[in-house]
Amino acid sequence: MPFKPIRKAIFPVAGLGTRFLPATKAMPKEMLTVVDKPLIQYAVEEALEAGIEQIIFVTGRGKAALEDHFDVSYELEDTLRRRGKSLASIELIRMPPGSPVYIRQQEPLGLGHAVWCAREVVGDEPFAVLLPDELMVGTPGFMAQMVAAYARVGGNLVGALAVADRETDKYGIISPGRREGTLTEVRALIEKPARGTAPSNLMIPGRYILQPEVMQLLGRQEKGAGGEVQLTDAMAQLIGQQPFHGVTFDGHRHDCGDKAGWVQANLALALAREDIGAAVRAFAADLIGADAREDQIARAA
Known part of the structure; x- marks a missing residue:
């Protein structure tokens, strides 16, 4: 029996971007450009390449520029046409009616809370989560690689990327089980283990495919590290209840946070x-x- 397809993707974009002040004082951090394209556009294109049909932004105050970026820009498009210039650079930005969906996260209560805010739109379907700060460059894109893995094993998947042992205390780390190619069975998820105690060097670089049951766990609003609702804590409760794997990324990661x-x-x-x-x-x-x-x-x- 085939697994339910991954049609929806959540982009938690409510953060204030304080590490990039003053650039982000009046501009969403997701609109910071890498060469000539905003970070959020790289992430959205990665999702669309993977077959995602509905884009869900969980936003906060001051994110109007992000919303405008994916809207129709009549004046700009008309000016380009009249001047005989190509619209190719902005054609992929335009979303179909009804997508993206914008949801407000009124309080900054953590990544898990941001994902939970999209529960009504996700419904009873599996879904993807992409963190735009993590720019993943590969062919095919990382989410496409994960969707292909999901078609084989179903369940829950997290991105996985090998880092130096001296850096494992900075990330969420996978405690691995059986490995087969790019797939690694996840036995546990350890958030920022003390240096020298990490069960592996596989970190989680901001890409997830999750089953809808995680929303029930997030709905308990249990506080974790930093007094926030942590997505990692809810995912950890699914291990042993549902299939759970890490997918090692074939490509390059850039930490744009x-x-x-x-x-x-x-x-x-x-x-x-x-x-x-x-x-x-x-x-x-x-x-x-x-x-x-x-x-x-x-x-x-």
């Missing part, structure tokens, strides 16, 4: 572009060369 990671993502994606890659590469080479010359002068002094 971190300033250095965001700058690195801009550089990496710019270098891969046919239109600007050569110019950026030449600039980077000149910059590195100038730094090397300064180092030589400093050592000689």
Whole structure:
């Protein structure tokens, strides 16, 4: 019997983006661009590639720019047409009527609470969750890889990515069972284990496919780490009750919730572009060369 398809995806986008102030004082952090595309658009395109039909944004105050981005822009489109310019760069942004759905998370009570806010739209269907701060670059995209794995094993899946052992205390970590290719059985989920105690080096990089029963658990509003409703705590309660696997990502992750990671993502994606890659590469080479010359002068002094 085939598993229910993954038709809906939740994007928790109510955060204030305090790590990127002052840039995010009046602009949603999800609208920060990597080269020429906002982070939220990369995540939405990843979901659409995976066959997602309904986009669900869980938002907060000050997110109007995000909503406008996925709306029709009559003036802009008319101006481009009259000037004979292509609309290709914005055609994929337009969503069909009824999607996206926007839901307010009135209180910042954690990722689990944000996901729970979408319970009425999700209903009794399995669903995906994507965190736009995590820019996942691969072919096919990460969510498409996870949907393909879901078609094989069903149940609940989380993204998995190997990190250095010295970094496991920064993330939610998978306690692994049986492994088969990119699939790893999940026996437990450990949130930020103390250094040297992690059961593996597989972290969870902000991609999930979950069964609707998780909403009942989140509905208990049980507080976890930081006094917030933690998605990890609810997922952990499903382990042993439903199939639960990690899917190792075949691609590259950029942590764009971190300033250095965001700058690195801009550089990496710019270098891969046919239109600007050569110019950026030449600039980077000149910059590195100038730094090397300064180092030589400093050592000689």
